[in-house]
Amino acid sequence: MTPSQALEALAWNLDLRAALSREATQAILMLPYRFARLDRRKFLIREGEPVARCYLLLSGFAGRHKSTGDGGRQMLAIDIPGNIVGLHNILIKRASYNVQVLRDARVAIVAASAVLALTIDYPDIARAMWADTMADGSVLSERLLNIGRRDARQRIAHLVCELAVRQEAAGLGNGPEYEWPVTQEELADATGLTSVHVNRVLQRLRSDGVLRIGSRQVMIMDWERLKAIADFSPAYLHLNMQAQAVVRADACQIWGVSHHAPLREPLAG
Amino acid sequence: MTPSQALEALAWNLDLRAALSREATQAILMLPYRFARLDRRKFLIREGEPVARCYLLLSGFAGRHKSTGDGGRQMLAIDIPGNIVGLHNILIKRASYNVQVLRDARVAIVAASAVLALTIDYPDIARAMWADTMADGSVLSERLLNIGRRDARQRIAHLVCELAVRQEAAGLGNGPEYEWPVTQEELADATGLTSVHVNRVLQRLRSDGVLRIGSRQVMIMDWERLKAIADFSPAYLHLNMQAQAVVRADACQIWGVSHHAPLREPLAG
């Protein structure tokens, strides 16, 4: 994805949240940006600092996280290509979380002031972004339910489901297989577990034949069973179904294991 | 608090999020509303249904929650007087959580369409509400950290701190003492624990002399220690300090146990 394609995707995504006028769309496509490649572990945003830049993620993954005083780390969300990093903190004085690159990323960097100017000139853009902030809150809520009330197996399965549907909706899917953005330690951070326990749960999910998972790829072997384990239903993502193949994915019509591309990497399990 | 006072408080709170024009403020004060008293357990909003009304909470408390398929319940947030219930779901098709009355409440009911009309006519109102949605996301993030990475004692202490600061900031404080909105079972729902365990942790907090807590009142005996236990720092609330006594409260200057009103109810501990 090139930056200009990304700007188109951004306009498209926002338009699905709230209809944009032609002029608003044009204005988005004219956003000044700077291209950059960012290595794994690079911080995009630091908790407590003002948000000066937004990052349109073109490829790779980024993780939002916060830490406790004694060093415990909690990942709040994983951003995938197409997401705008930083947008949801743009109107408050200080960033409420860190954002760090999980997989080497390419980004289009846009000045926060440019985004803010856009929202002032085009109220429909502000509205679409506000709706996006609300949808993000909905995802945080579901994650709270996930971590507060589901056990380790369910939590992990739920995250696998979420990333599957989101990547599919973003056009990044490859049948039942998709790119896995985190190490087991990061998965532990995301699920409120330890990496040791995550490792054991993953082994059980593998031996149960539910999924194959390596360090860079996941393949879902039995979507219905995974969904059942995870207690997953995608409504909380507030995806706009017309956009992509989510409906089909969730209905498991394109996910027959029969017609998928060969694994690009050997997977345990 | 009467409804019209509540509308003033609303305008004031929004103005702190983003400056409102005089006309915008006037428009808020002219919002048509209907007054109502709501009993404990009454649902204001149900997950999955469209949000048709917003509720300006005048007195009492409300809890947002979601449930897993097998009945586990997770409380996401507790709304206190002055909060607008439903605002953060107003632009997405369906409510992402339930909202239920925790303590008999008085509310001003405003049609969602009226709020939306306001945000269209006055972009500064939209901006202030968007900022409020962002601050709400920040609170959800901290709660995720709380539940994902802190133990039972810390989680409970953290919630006590949060409610103390928020009630103080809303002008509902009474020195180190404030109204406690939840039963132990609901506290368990909010912290991702069981009520049995919550009960035991509360007993320890009492016997440690950190706080006194009954079913309707809490009194914080040692704010500094409670803060330390909870790993609490109020920045994530994104309160506007100029509004209220938060700074003082957090600096523990008005919280000397010496000058507070007598307990309105006997407290265990």
Add this chain to the structure above:
DNA sequence: CGAACTTTTGACAAGCATCAACACGTGTGG
């Protein structure tokens, strides 16, 4: 005064954390 809810208590089990060590793969520099 009784019904419904809430708090408290005890015994026991289980899930998950902790600690420590080892295996494995990958990239890097000698």
Add this chain to the structure above:
DNA sequence: CCACACGTGTTGATGCTTGTCAAAAGTTCG
């Protein structure tokens, strides 16, 4: 090209935190 270091994944032993189940005691309200 090999040796090495580093990050990541895997395994085992052990114990603590928290959940589960069941019942009693206390509280609120009609």
